[in-house]
Amino acid sequence: MNPNPERIVIATRESRLALWQAEHVRDLLRSRYPQCRVELLGMTTRGDQILDRPLAKVGGKGLFVKELEAALFDGRADIAVHSMKDVPMQLPVEFSLVAIGRREVPLDAFVSTKYASLDDLPPGAVVGTSSLRREAQLHARYPYLAVSSLRGNLDTRLRKLDEGQYDAIILAAAGLMRLGLATRIRAVLPAEVSLPAAGQGALGIEARADRGDVAGWLAFLNDPATAACVRAERAVSRALAGSCEVPLGAYAEESAGQLYLRGFVATPDGTRMARAERSGPADAPEALGLALAEELRGQGAEAILAALP
Secondary structure: OOOOOOEEEEEEEOOHHHHHHHHHHHHHHHHHOOOOEEEEEEEOOHHHHOOOOOHHHHOOHHHHOHHHHHHHHOOOOOEEEEEHHHOOOOOOOOEEEEEEOOOOOOOEEEEOOOOOOHHHOOOOOEEEEOOHHHHHHHHHHOOOOEEEEOOOOHHHHHHHHHOOOOOEEEEEHHHHHHOOOHHHOOEEEOOOOOOOOOOOOOEEEEEEOOOHHHHHHHHHHOOHHHHHHHHHHHHHHHHHHOOOOOOEEEEEEEEOOEEEEEEEEEOOOOOOEEEEEEEEEOOOHHHHHHHHHHHHHHOOHHHHHHOOO
């Protein structure tokens, strides 16, 4: 028996995008369980507080989830809603992902007030990004561009662009679309130009591993095709990088029960890069991810990773 819930508390960061994501899940839960009180517990995380240094230098994306997990652990919240690309590859054993929702556009977006595309940028133009993955791919394809660190929430990043601090910035298309800012997108970058991060565009719902009741309540939100893609992508990242911040991309697409998975590992300056692609059954996503990681190792991924600072 898994009786309908009477109350569900969602832990969330307080950025505008995080709140949109939490409110989206709240509304889905209210539609499914009309008698349930669904409440938000807003929190500020270390990742939101440290804005003067790149994420890779201050502990990685796990800084965005630790406070939310503390709220789950002590019972202040029942679930936490995350962008899957922000969820560390190794979850503590006390927690589990109980649902991965249907994916928004998983690709990167080119945003500029002056230029229509990356190809239009002149030599020396400054492109802002917070991601080593994007930085490596930009350097590899456009070595004549300057890449500069860009931190802050979505609105802060757009403001810095509008103030002229950057000629262009690269953001996840999904965040812009979810906040009604799709008109800011000058171009969606194909995966061949900017391979996405593992889990990009997908929402994950985390709960305590011992909360079988919560897992039952949230099961209807799980999208099997998205979940298979995300699990394959995360397997690549977990096998090669663990929870470290490294220039690594992994992107899977599902069709007719098959996954097509691409991945790369590079040095931040883009001068060394290992790339691979592989297909396999969608019902064994982790095995496919591990096989791709092994192929990347065969192309020198270990040496690239060992050379990282």
